[in-house]
Amino acid sequence: MDPESVRFMAREILILRRLDHPNVMKLEGLITSRVSGSLYLIFEYMEHDLAGLVATSGIKFTEAQIKCYMKQLLCGLEHCHAQGVLHRDIKGSNLLIDNSGNLKIGDFGLSTFFHPRQKQPLTSRVVTLWYRPPELLLGATDYGVSVDLWSSGCILAELYAGKPIMPGRTEVEQLHKIFKLCGSPSEEYWKKSKLPHATIFKPQHPYKRCIAETFKDFPFSALALLDVLLAVEPDGRGTASSALRSEVLDKFLTVLTCPATLQHVDELSCEPH
Structure with a gap:
């Protein structure tokens, strides 16, 4: 393994060893290959990942399932953030689900440690494009838990819509899709964020926010949470803890009300289309 790969894997192992939560994948062990030198x-x-389930024809999540998965995702993120860890790549394929409906956050390859009071520059080249928040597309290097919350908002909308909501092909197109749906930041934000x-991507005319109109068929309580998580300015997204206290999730029991089984999914995915 090259030194750069070793450095990244060492950080991932350190992060995984710090985390211990039912909604975070647990590192069970390590294996090395003497022949290839791989670790x-x-x-x-x-059995499943969320992206695969969303893409499977014949599957439409119930509201109870969506609440179940979102509560588990946010519980996992709450733990990560409390332990000083940013995931930085929340997306459906990194959310793993077993046949009993238990969700665990996986793939900490882009994760990093962070200290809210000790600001240090972070790379903006993280988070898969469709789930990347506007501040990272604009080159921000000073950010925190809000990047994971934006991605969680994209997941919430995707679960109700049955498909990714902002599938941009380039960074420019992605930013345009974000502004078109979520509105553009305030003039004050442009000035203070620097x-x-x-200067390159600031729109000539401000975009109006239209989340409520676009997703008018979503349940009201889910729409209220989505409106917070997809705040175009990071400070408006709150925390994983505040999202868990939202009306849509506050009184929802997680594991007890999860779907009983997902074993039939393997059969569905093998059917001809």
Whole structure:
């Protein structure tokens, strides 16, 4: 393994060892290959990932399932953030689900440690494009838990819509999709944030926010949470803890009300289309 790969894997192992939560994948062990010199991380087996379930024809999540998965995602993130860890790549394929409906956050390859009171520059080249918040697209290097919350908002909308909501092909197109749906930041935000790419990408005319109109068929309580998580300015997204206190999730019991089984999914995915 090259030194850069070793450095990244060492950080991922340190992060995984710090985390211990039912909604976070647990590192079970390590295996090395004497022949290739490779190092392999061992995790428990999970039958599905959320992206695969969303893409499977014949599956439409119930509101109870959506609440179940979102509560588990946010509980996992709450633990990560409390332990000083940013995931930085929340997306459906990194959310693993077993046949009993238990969700665990996986793939901490882009994760990093952070200290809210000790600001240090972070890379903006993280988070898969469709789930990347506007401040990272604008080159921000000073950010925190809000990047994971934006991605969680994209997941929430995707679960109700049955498909990714902002599938941009380039960073420019992604930013345009975000502004078109979520509105553009306030003039005050542009001035105080001093983002590296602001002069290039700042729209000539402000965009109006239209989340409520676009997703008018979503349940009202879910729409209220989505409106917070997809705040175009990071300070408006709150925390994983505040999201868990939202009306849509506050009184929802997680595991007890999860779907009984997902074993039939393997049969569905094998059917001809």
